[in-house]
Amino acid sequence: MKDFITSEIKNENAVLVGLITPDQGEEKVNEYLDELAFLAETAGLYPGKRFVQRLEMPNSVTFVGTGKLKEIAEYVLDEDNRVGVVIFDDELSAKQIRNIEKELKLRILDRTSLILDIFAMRAQTSHAKAQVELAQYQYLLPRLTRLWTHLERQRGGGGVIMRGPGETQLETDRRIILDRISRLKNELKEIDKQKSVQRKNRGKLVRAALVGYTNVGKSTLMNLLSKSEVFAENKLFATLDTTVRKITIENLPLLLTDTVGFIRKLPTNLIESFKSTLDEVREADILIHVVDISHPAFEEQIEVVEKTLYEIDKTEKPTILVFNKIDAFSHIEKEEDDLTPRTRQNRSLEELKQSWMGKLKENAIFISAKNKTNIDELKTLIYTKAREIHIQRFPYNDFLYQTYDEETEM
CATH class of the missing domain: 3.40.50.11060 (GTPase HflX, N-terminal domain)
Structure with a gap:
C-alpha cells in the first residue's frame, strides 16, 4: 500500500x-x-x-x-x-x-x-506505519477529485477493479479508501489493547516522558540518561516510534519514554493517528520538556508544544523545562563594548537565564546534551520529583529506604 x-x-x-x-x-x-x-x-x-x-x-x-x-x-x-x-x-x-x-x-x-x-519515510515498525498510513488516507479522502488515477492499481480478485454496476471511478476510490481507513482503525485498536496491557504490566513505577519540539535533542538526551542507543539525527522527526527504557537514578527505578516531536501546523490527522503513541504522555507522571534554547523562535516552540500537550491531556503534571543546546551560545555572548541593540535573535545565555526563566527555579535547568553539560544536575532534578511521587505511591516502601540510608550513615 x-x-x-x-x-x-x-x-x-x-x-x-x-x-x-x-x-x-x-x-x-x-x-x-x-x-x-x-x-x-x-x-x-x-x-x-x-x-x-x-x-x-x-x-x-x-x-x-x-x-x-x-x-x-x-x-x-x-x-x-x-x-x-x-x-x-x-x-x-x-x-x-x-x-x-x-x-x-x-x-x-x-x-x-x-x-x-x-513520516512515511521515517516509520519503521508496523505500528508507526499503520498510524502514518491512516493519516495519509484521511488527508487523501477529501482530495479524491484529483487523485483517483493513483488508485486504479487497487484491484480485486483476478485483477479486476472493484466496481459495482453504475459506480463511478470516484465512488469506487472513496469506497476503497473508506474500507482501508476502517481496517487500519481496527488494526490500531488491537495494537492499542496490546500496548495498554504492556503499560499495565510495568507496574506502578514512576514514569517520565521526554516531550518537545522536533529536533531539540530528545533522543540524544534519552541516550545519555538511559545509556542506550536510540536513533538520533539532526533532521526533523528522527524518532517516530515511542521508546521506553527503565533507568535507575540513585536508588530509584523509573521508566523513561522518548516521544515523537511536535511541530507548528502539525496535521490534526497525525495527532489523532498517533493517539496510542501519545498515550505514553497521558500516563506519564513527569514531563521533561526539552527546548532548543539556541533557536530564535524557541519561545513560540514552547507554546506549540504546550498547546499540543493540552489537546492530548488536560491534566496538569509536574514538568521540568530542560533548555538544551547551551553550547550554541559560545559565539554570541555579549562583549562589554558591544552596543548592538538586544533582540530575541542575539540575546546571550545569561540574559535569557535572567528573563522569565529565572522564575521557574527548580522547574528548569540549562544543559548541553551534546557536551554532557549539567546532565548530573538534571538527573538529580528528575530524581527529586520522581521520589516525591514514589513516596506518595509507596509510603512504607520509602520509609524502609530512608531507614536503610540512616543505618548506613551510622
Missing part, C-alpha cells in the same frame, strides 16, 4: 511559497519558510527560490493571487531552473491544488502532505 501513497519526491529542486497575512507577519513567515526548507531537506529535496505575497487571507481558488501565481509559473517552467516540486506553507484544498497544478504543471505539495511524506 505504501508504494503508491508515499511520494517519490527525493532529489528534486523545490520552490517554497508563503503568505504574509494580518495574523502572520513577514518575520514569522520567514521563520515558517525556514522550517519548511528544513522539512524539505529532511524529505530529500533541495529547497531554493522562495515566493512570498501579502494578502488579507489565502485566495480560495489559487491560494496566492493570480498575478503571483503567474510569476511563480514563469520561474518554475523555465527549464534552466530545473524545479521539480512547489511546496506551499499551508494546507491546500482540493480545488486549490487542482487550479495550481493546472497553472504550474508541476507536482504540488502543501505543508501537511510534506510532513506526511516524511
Whole structure:
C-alpha cells in the first residue's frame, strides 16, 4: 500500500511559497519558510527560490493571487531552473491544488502532505506505519477529485477493479479508501489493547516522558540518561516510534519514554493517528520538556508544544523545562563594548537565564546534551520529583529506604 501513497519526491529542486497575512507577519513567515526548507531537506529535496505575497487571507481558488501565481509559473517552467516540486506553507484544498497544478504543471505539495511524506519515510515498525498510513488516507479522502488515477492499481480478485454496476471511478476510490481507513482503525485498536496491557504490566513505577519540539535533542538526551542507543539525527522527526527504557537514578527505578516531536501546523490527522503513541504522555507522571534554547523562535516552540500537550491531556503534571543546546551560545555572548541593540535573535545565555526563566527555579535547568553539560544536575532534578511521587505511591516502601540510608550513615 505504501508504494503508491508515499511520494517519490527525493532529489528534486523545490520552490517554497508563503503568505504574509494580518495574523502572520513577514518575520514569522520567514521563520515558517525556514522550517519548511528544513522539512524539505529532511524529505530529500533541495529547497531554493522562495515566493512570498501579502494578502488579507489565502485566495480560495489559487491560494496566492493570480498575478503571483503567474510569476511563480514563469520561474518554475523555465527549464534552466530545473524545479521539480512547489511546496506551499499551508494546507491546500482540493480545488486549490487542482487550479495550481493546472497553472504550474508541476507536482504540488502543501505543508501537511510534506510532513506526511516524511513520516512515511521515517516509520519503521508496523505500528508507526499503520498510524502514518491512516493519516495519509484521511488527508487523501477529501482530495479524491484529483487523485483517483493513483488508485486504479487497487484491484480485486483476478485483477479486476472493484466496481459495482453504475459506480463511478470516484465512488469506487472513496469506497476503497473508506474500507482501508476502517481496517487500519481496527488494526490500531488491537495494537492499542496490546500496548495498554504492556503499560499495565510495568507496574506502578514512576514514569517520565521526554516531550518537545522536533529536533531539540530528545533522543540524544534519552541516550545519555538511559545509556542506550536510540536513533538520533539532526533532521526533523528522527524518532517516530515511542521508546521506553527503565533507568535507575540513585536508588530509584523509573521508566523513561522518548516521544515523537511536535511541530507548528502539525496535521490534526497525525495527532489523532498517533493517539496510542501519545498515550505514553497521558500516563506519564513527569514531563521533561526539552527546548532548543539556541533557536530564535524557541519561545513560540514552547507554546506549540504546550498547546499540543493540552489537546492530548488536560491534566496538569509536574514538568521540568530542560533548555538544551547551551553550547550554541559560545559565539554570541555579549562583549562589554558591544552596543548592538538586544533582540530575541542575539540575546546571550545569561540574559535569557535572567528573563522569565529565572522564575521557574527548580522547574528548569540549562544543559548541553551534546557536551554532557549539567546532565548530573538534571538527573538529580528528575530524581527529586520522581521520589516525591514514589513516596506518595509507596509510603512504607520509602520509609524502609530512608531507614536503610540512616543505618548506613551510622
